[in-house]
Amino acid sequence: MKSFLRLLLLITAFCCFHFTDTFAQKKKKYVVNAYVGGFRGLVNTEEIDADKLTHINYAFVNVQDSLAVLTNLATDSTNFRKLNELKLKNPDLQILISIGGWAWSENFSDAVLTPTSRLLFAKSSVDIIRQYNLDGVDIDWEYPAMRGEEGNVFRPEDKQNFTLMFKALREELNMLEKEKGRKFLLTAAVGGSKSFIDNTEMGLLQPYMDYIFIMTYDYGGKNGTVGHHTNLYGYGNSSDVSSADQSVKNFIAAGVPASKIGLGAAFYGKGWEAETGKNNGLGEKRIKSVPGGGYSKLKDSLINQNGYKKYYDKKARAPYLFNDSTKVLITYEDEKSVKDKCKYVKKHKLAGIFFWEYFNDPKEYLINEISRNLD
Template sequence: MKKICLLLLAVAALVISSPEFAKAQSKKKYIVNAYVGGFRGLVKTEEIDADKLTHINYAFVNVKDSLATLTNLATDSINFRKLNALKLINPDLKIVISIGGWAWSENFSDAVLTETSRQKFAKSSVDIIRQYNLDGVDIDWEYPAMRGEEGNIYRPEDKHNFTLMFKALRDELNMLEKEKGRKFLLTTAVGGSKSFVENTEMGDAQQYLDYILIMTYDYGGKNGTVGHHTNLYDYGVEEGSSADRSVKNFMAAGVPANKIGLGAAFYGKGWEAETIKNNGLGEKRIKAVQGGGYTKLKDTLIDQNGYKKYYDKKARAPYLFNESTRTLITYEDEKSIKDKCKYVKKNKLAGIFFWEYFSDPKEYLLTEISKDLD
């Protein structure tokens, strides 16, 4: 068995080094960036379709005492090894650590408060890249100079320190590039709200960044009403939240289109509406209800179990409504993904990214992205 495995590895190495393979695996025109939740434990990398991706962002690395910290060294180290092994399938695939996220952003403000703390944070971040032979750093600070999760530390100084953090990280990555002789990535996941733009210096920060991944999801309706959570365009009579509006706000702040990644949600969000008027859209929210990943929605809820599918042509967004329970589920489907991919091409954006890979294990949405962003 050992000899067979060695033979297979030798054959794989020969195939990968061949000019034909290199031509077939030439870099994609657009990024297709998947967030993978390593915080849950061991990642089932054998279920990841590496050929359809350009980047995997490993979520999440924590921030403690001004250091980027792996919270579960045993599983994280195994996950890094297994994710790197996917490069046997797709040599162009980049594995990037994502630091922060909703639950682990409380210490960012302290970590980047002074030049000394920023250097300490940047060095510890890049040390993880160096140790595990990874390809870059992604910052998911939710949110600078604004309240995110209850208990998060935030201060007005975050606005400028956010920029200085990226400079410190870029400086460390530049040193690693000289050491290793290859390129390393620096990216960030950013909130889609106008307030995020107002509380940062994105026009200055972007010079240090390869990609700005705008989280064009989790919108919801205004003033506690039921609304779409990952719609491409505005809907209703008032100015609202949409992917298009978020992109335009970031571009107006000085972010080049070719650095912007458009966000797609591989999960749905559910709300109980006060009334059945307009299928719940725009009605007062009573409470949140379970949405679920797209595979689950498609296989068990769309036009099943009391849920009827609707499509908002103005928003370019699907939703389900159960009249008997007054439950609306807002989500992404193949049609909305297709529209987002067209938007990426039309506006010359960098590509698309999504949260989270295993929310759609049957790859309904990833297959659509792969087909549309070839």
């Protein structure tokens, strides 16, 4: 009987060691961060492929009266519980709250204006993490010291207060780390423009940060023209065309280490009607914007269908569709462009990749490509 028990213990120990060793080998080297929209209500967490992610940023938490606020407590609390359950599939997965976003950034400037208001904001943000057993805070202020959505409050002092906000948040998270005995993350989604860098102190604030996610999408053409919205490189004859590559270079020059930078991928397309069909609409004057749609929808119903022909801009490393009869161009991300971004992450030793938004591609065409290329 003793021999049998000894054998059983040896087998159990071997299996545990083998499982741990195998799991360690599978742990991702690069960040793969998905923004998941909780603002719509309940999240279908059973449709999230947790094994292919390292982080989920829950979008969004609001800012009201200098506090981080859950505006729909019933669905938010349920979503946090269900997102945490994904750790049963992937124990390394980390869940962060993302505060702000395009629609909820109007009160940031007031919230971080004074030491007292900054402390209130930082404490309320970390209290959400503490209460729901989450893993960190992500800030998506669009934009400090610049106009974002119509009606947003912004002021020159935002430049310094942006830095002081992260300092206050880091101090609160440090206290939570001592309380809980584990690491908590502080990240930010930041605009990809040079003007964002000019209106912030990226070199001063980056020491407080774990990752800085550059929103290398929503570019478009210059001066009201039709252009790519999530291109990796510049294109055309202009030397100052926005691109992911230029954004990364600008942030590194501003003092952000490459190892902290996340490169953004768009899981949705953007559409514009061009004034003419010259050059398939690229560089032409915009007449109006039109719906683009998520990538699954684009791939299944528009690419080389319904009057849309697919083109690939080799210089920009970006696909686009053009409908010659309606003069509508749709700019988007596909498997090839995502693969190129993954190669770029590896080549330039960036932290990884992130994307907006998980459910824009429910068939997982793009997340599967990222998983194949960022292991």
